[in-house]
Amino acid sequence: MSDRKVHDSRALKELIRERESLKRLESFPYGETLSSIMVYPVLTCKSDERVSTLSRQMAQKKVSSVIVVDEHERIEGIITERDILTKVVASGCQDIHSLKASDIMTPEPITLEPDDTIYNALSVLQRAGIKHLPITEKGKLKGIVTLRQLLNLRHPEPMSLIASVFRAETPEELAEIRGQIPRIAAQKLSLGISAQDIVTMISLINADIHRRALELVFKRLGAPPVDYSLFVSGSHGRMENLLTPDQDHGMILADEGQYYSNQDYFIEMTRLFSDCLNRAGFPDCPGYIMSVNPLWRKPLSEWKSQLWYWFNRQVDELGRYLTIMFDSRFLEGNKALFEELMGFAYGMLKSHREALIVLREEESLHRAPLGFLGRFITEKSGEHKGEIDIKRSGLIFIVEAVRILALFHGVTETSTIARIKELTRRGALHRDDGVFFESAYQILLHYVLKVQVKRALAGRQIDTYIKPEELTHYEQGVLKNAFRAITALQELIASEFGELVL
Known part of the structure; x- marks a missing residue:
């Protein structure tokens, strides 16, 4: 076990207390294996x-x-x-x-x-x-x-929603199912079920919607002419979906020498798939990380060549591409294709450690919104003046920092919590630091989900901004401790990369 402690003992105790107070009821273990x-x-x-x-x-x-x-x-x-x-x-x-x-x-x-x-x-x-x-x-x-x-574990809500997904015959019916998620999330939050359990549930429901969308495409086009493997990435891959995820998916095709003679099928298949998801409530990815994009849909051998090129040529988008690949999770099709590609990707990373520096350089530009005197740093102008985006200026910083640390130590888990636990198990994190960072993540996730649910139920545009001045003094203290955990985690990563921490 690492004997380096980076946490603040007082902040750790307060975060643990708050995390436990938020979780009052055991949920159904959706994500357990x-x-x-x-x-x-x-x-x-x-x-x-x-x-x-x-x-x-x-x-x-x-x-x-x-x-x-x-x-x-x-x-x-x-x-x-x-x-x-x-x-x-x-x-x-x-x-x-x-x-x-x-x-x-x-x-x-x-x-x-x-x-x-x-x-x-x-x-x-x-x-x-x-x-x-x-x-x-x-x-x-x-x-x-x-x-x-399974029924004896704990009440497995939402069973009716699970069943309805695969009865849906149109994207609009899938959209109606997605529309029920904010209400279910609100109910679970009010019962004291942890935000982590809730986003796991949301992620798994969304995964089934993706599978059903694919089935609807196959009903129209017929079965694929060669084996395929559909994978999802981003929050889908980490099983950390909030209420408004966009599309993040790619496709690996079997090397049977038939892809290009059948590429019209896969072009139409992925176009219909993305269109179905869009109509079901998953907007197109702004970065076009979608299997309809040929960059993210190709035979296995070409995927390997592409990864080789990314690593060896240090392409401009390397950091972004690596983030997508190493947050990926198999969804449907031939799992062996996905496993072979990810094995190759981790092998490339092992022999190209310099790629981690690219990720580290991007991560080092981010700072928790907490000033030198412990004051919140809020937006200075615009419609969100005086507010903090606790997802983009808090939660995501933990996600990306833990990802880098996990890849640095060869951890292949994808979810943030699983990465923290595995790093702790291996001794790469001191046990108390693992609890510190996990507690900060859980609390920030709770605040983010709570804000989104409140806006969704009010019929307002969903975002993740909060006004610190509207929080109680206690809540402000909890949020500051979570931000301090981010800073401590970033300092730990800097030391791992041999940098001077000022």
Whole structure:
């Protein structure tokens, strides 16, 4: 563990107290991975085993399913209580002893992986109308989760919203679903659920809307002619969506020598996809970071060549491009394409450490809006005179500083909280500093989300400006401590890069 402490002890205590006071109720664990809850070992059988024997085993072990596997532990099918009721009992089968597992199993069941989220499991169960999800890794059975198990965690709101996403048939219906998010966020804030849990929920709902938009495109154009991998970046990639995210996505295509003969399909596909998202309430990215842009849509080999060029030629936009790439998260399609590209990207970063200096130079230009005497630095003129944009002049500074520190130490997590926790686990951050920075992030996120929700419900234009003079003395102190944490984090990064901290 790092023995360097950069936090202010008094500020740390006050931030922890405020963070805990804001979080009064445990939320449904939307962002947790299935590895933390899946059940293992799983009752399995071979395809030639007798159904009568399996029924007895299920009753003895008090389980509602059995997974049919081959000799290599790869899944061939699943048998559930419902299969036995409908295919054996209700059908009036006279000779159950002659039935084999292969006769009643559901072949090639839907599966997820251990690093998929609990929310994603709920989403899949809802839209597929099933109650059991085998968990596999590299094709082999690792565990299982059930709908009953998920419902017992904590009340998994908003189940109806999850279901409605995949019933939507138009972008306008998706927009109506998005329109419910401010109300849900307001309810959760009022209950004392943490802003981090709420933005995770928002991010996962938005991810499902992206998936549904893609399905609507495929209904119109047909299935893609080659494998693809759609990834999202920015706040989508970090799972830190607030109420007004724009589009940030790219696409990797399989190297099958067929892309250019099929490029008209992908041009139209990504155009329709971006248009659908736009109509659903996700504005076009101002920087055109969208798969409709050929810079962000290409075969895997060309992606690697492009990354090589960015690193070796130190292109003008290198800092921006790296920020996008290393905040990316797989969304849909062939995950192996995304994993291979990101493995290549981290390999390039490892051999081009000078690229981190580019990120550091951009980050060093930003300062928390706190003056020498501890006074807030507010806008001097214009419509926001006397106000502070606590997202762009606070929250984002923590996001970018933690990103740089994570990349410096080879951390591959994408969310800000996960990066802080992993840096602490590795000893790159002192434990108290990790708590200091995480608390500051959580509190700033709460203020940002609260401001956005208030404006949304009032029908006003959503922004993230606040007037410090309208805050209580206590709230002003909390905000100042969060800004002090930003300064401490930036000083830590400066020391990591061997710079003199004045």
